[in-house]
Amino acid sequence: MSNRIIFALSLVGVVIALLCAYLFGIVTKAQPPVFNPASNPYDKGIYANGIVESYQANGQNINIYPEVAGTIRHIYVNEGDTVRAGAPLLAIDDTVQQAAVAQQKAQRDAAATTLQELRAQPRKEALAVAQAQVAQADASLRTAEDQFDKQRRSFDIEPRSVSADTLDTARNAVNAARAGRDLVRRQLELTQAGAWTYDIRNQARQVEALNKTLQGGTALLEKYTIRAPVDGVVLSLNSALGSYVSPQGIYDTYTQGAAPALVMGANDDFYNVRCYIDEILISRLPQPDHITAQMSIRGTNIKLPLQFLRVRPYVSPKISLSDQRQERVDVRVLPVIFRFAKPNGTRIYPGQLVDVYVGQK
Structure with a gap:
């Protein structure tokens, strides 16, 4: 009986082994990649990391910092909103500055009233009092002269009728x-x-001086409302109600550093791509008239032609585009800026990393 069980188990083991061998021997067809890896379309093309920016004729995205410090009491926009130049974006608590402006206005108005008072002189009431005083003085003089004349005539007629002292007193009264x-x-x-x-x-x-002070205080009060410097789109809103903001920016909880209160970009049909050419590849960069470039959007098969705009003629330390700690940051790079039209149906945003290949026409 035991031999039969052992034989049966052995037979089952053989079957299982043959089945496993068959199953593991089946060759599965490889799945096609979701997207093809980026490839250099040029024979001698230069590869560079690129970062998408809003289109700017010069410079980069618009980083907005307040000129005054305080607590944010109102936010007028949301990320992605299109705004016109001069539109309010943020409001900082301006209670103290409003009180200062009110005090400056009161001081200016008081000084202006004093000036009006000086220019309105003589006051008719004061002039009437002065004229009445003159009339009174004339009457007093006539009375004194009459008394003196009477005393003198009496003295001339009969010297014993008026004493010399009385006559002198009358003369002194006239004087x-x-x-x-x-x-x-x-x-x-x-x-x-x-x-x-x-x-x-x-x-x-x-x-005039107080009016200038008031103008300065009013201008400072206006700075408590941050307004859009140009027409554009709000790309990033780093502020929240109750947050403290200063000319150095606002504290970023995640990076634990200072960030601009807002970041704006141009509202245009184009984006910029800022790519960084490694310093050892600068010599291979074609002349501006012969530069051609192509951009690959990471995670897709989309490749877009780029239009060369300009070279920022300053080699600077490489920034940590990939945010990897092991990335070298002592390498210097040359920023080169390209432009491309916004593709329809493709989501791409400022700040997105792309692969850029620079070739020669």
Whole structure:
């Protein structure tokens, strides 16, 4: 009985072995690749990493930093929005600056009122008082003169009728009345002359200075609202309500560094590609009139021709395009900028990495 079991098990093992040999011996057909790897279309083409940017006649994407610091209290746009030049993008808390502008305006208005007061002189009420004082002084002088004349005539007729002291007192009263009249007349002339031209000129300059201060404060208040510098598209919004932003930018939680508050690009039918030619390949770069290039979009079979725009004539340290720690960053590269039309039906965005091949016509 045991031999029969052993024989049966052996037979089953042989069958299983033959079946496994058959199954593992079947050759499966390789699946076609999802996309073909990028290949150099030129005999002596130069390969370079490229990064897509919004189309700019010069420079790169528009990085927007505020000129003042504060807490963001309002956001007017979303990423991908198309905006016109001058449209508000962000609003920073401006409570303190509004109070400062209100104070500057009050100071300017007070100085302007003082200037109006100086230019409005003489005031008719003050002029009427001065004229009344002159009339009073004239009446007092006439009274004193009449008293003196009476005393003198009496003395001339009978010297014993008026004492010398009384006559001298009357004469002194006339002189005092005449001096008082001259004083109030000069005071009337001063009132009629109005404010001194130097006072008016000095006050006018104070008003002008305070007005300039107000203009500066108002201009600074305007900077608490960040506006679009040009027509374009909001590519990146690195801000949130309540975030603190400064002229150095805004703190990025992920990179733990400073980032611009917003990044804008041009609203155009074209994109730029900025590629970096390794310093050892610069000598192989064709003349600008003979440069031709092609771009491969990673992860697809799409290849697009590129139009040469310009070379940034400054060799700079290579940036970490692939964000790999082992990538060399001590190599220097020459930035070369190309342009291409936005392809219909293909998703491609600024900041996307592409493969660029540069050849010669």
